[in-house]
Amino acid sequence: MQEFETSDTRNSPRRQAILAAAKELVARKGPSGTTVRDITAASGANGAAVNYYFQSKDGLISLAHREITGDVNRERLVRLDALEQDAAGQALAPRQILAALIEPVLTMSRSADGGSLYVRSVFQMRVDVRAGYHNFDLNQHAARRFIDAMAKTFPALSREEVIWHYEFARGASIHMLANLDPVSRRFELLAKDPDQALPAQPAYELDQKQVDRVIGMVLTGFGQPSA
Numbered sequence: 001m002q003e004f005e006t007s008d009t010r011n012s013p014r015r016q017a018i019l020a021a022a023k024e025l026v027a028r029k030g031p032s033g034t035t036v037r038d039i040t041a042a043s044g045a046n047g048a049a050v051n052y053y054f055q056s057k058d059g060l061i062s063l064a065h066r067e068i069t070g071d072v073n074r075e076r077l078v079r080l081d082a083l084e085q086d087a088a089g090q091a092l093a094p095r096q097i098l099a100a101l102i103e104p105v106l107t108m109s110r111s112a113d114g115g116s117l118y119v120r121s122v123f124q125m126r127v128d129v130r131a132g133y134h135n136f137d138l139n140q141h142a143a144r145r146f147i148d149a150m151a152k153t154f155p156a157l158s159r160e161e162v163i164w165h166y167e168f169a170r171g172a173s174i175h176m177l178a179n180l181d182p183v184s185r186r187f188e189l190l191a192k193d194p195d196q197a198l199p200a201q202p203a204y205e206l207d208q209k210q211v212d213r214v215i216g217m218v219l220t221g222f223g224q225p226s227a
Contacts (some may be wrong), residue, residue, distance in 0.1 A: 015053045018043045023109075027117040028183070031061045031123035035108040065121060068109050072118045073142040075104035080145055091152045094224050098215045101146055102173045105212050115181045116206060122174055143170075169218045176214045180204045 001123065019022035021042035025034040036047050038055050054060035079100035083092055109117040143166065151162045179186035201225050204210060 003063070012053075014043075014045055014049055015113060018045050018050060018053060018060065019064060019067070023068055023117055024062050024111060025126065026064045027060055027068065027111065027120035029064065033124075034061060056124050059185060065125075068117045068121050071108045072104045075108050076100055076142055077145060079104065080149060084149070085092050091155075092149055094150075094153055094222055095215060097149050097153060098169055098173075098218055101169060102177075102215055102218075103208075103211055105173070105177060106206060106208065115183060116177060119174055119178050119181060119226065120183075123178055165222060168221060172218055172221065177206060177210070181212055182206075182208050 017037060021032070022039050024040060025038050029038070036050055039050060039057075039060070040046055050057065050060055054063065080097075083096050083100060104147060105116055105118050111117050111120070145164050147159075147162055150165055151157070151159065154162060154165065158166065177186060185202055185204075188198055188203050219226045
């Protein structure tokens with residue numbers, strides 16, 4: 001970011017429009033697939049404005065990814081902090097941990113079409129080896145907090161087993177919520193007759209009901225009652 005940037009500059013409508021467009025594009029196309037032309041076409045700005053506010057395309061893409069991920073992880077930790085404070089040192093229930101981990105995906109970083117920018121972004125970063133997924137150390141502090149909480153909840157498990165539980169919960173939830181995405185509509189595609197067209201409106205919404213359903217399935221995978 002430019003050293004002389006002020007709060008007025010950061011909050012300028014043009015800058016916000018460019019960043020919002022970049023988030024949508026990065027989540028749909030990945031960092032490598034998103035071009036300055038894509039961003040300017042979506043935001044109505046020009047290349048000079050991108051350089052002025054963000055110094056470069058790479059600077060803008062990096063910020064877009066950090067904001068998508070950072071918003072979700074901050075909300076996760078706020079929820080986990082509150083739960084642990086109320087528990088006063090006692091272990092949390094598995095459902096409490098999963099709700100703190102998964103529900104922020106629903107409430108934060110929503111796309112203009114109702115999908116989750118976080119879910120789309122994670123998928124793009126995973127599948128595109130050029131995106132440098134492992135160079136983004138944005139999730140590690142949040143991951144360790146949730147792993148520590150799970151270790152207290154499941155004291156009979158080794159640290160390695162707890163990490164597998166955490167990654168199962170995170171990976172399964174991202175995969176299932178991606179199947180509800182209004183772009184993919186995977187569940188509807190599997191359910192319909194091969195010759196039948198999808199209806200114009202999605203049958204599912206990314207809402208609390210579906211998040212609760214995902215949490216229940218993950219709990220079953222943990223060997224816990226889903227209800």
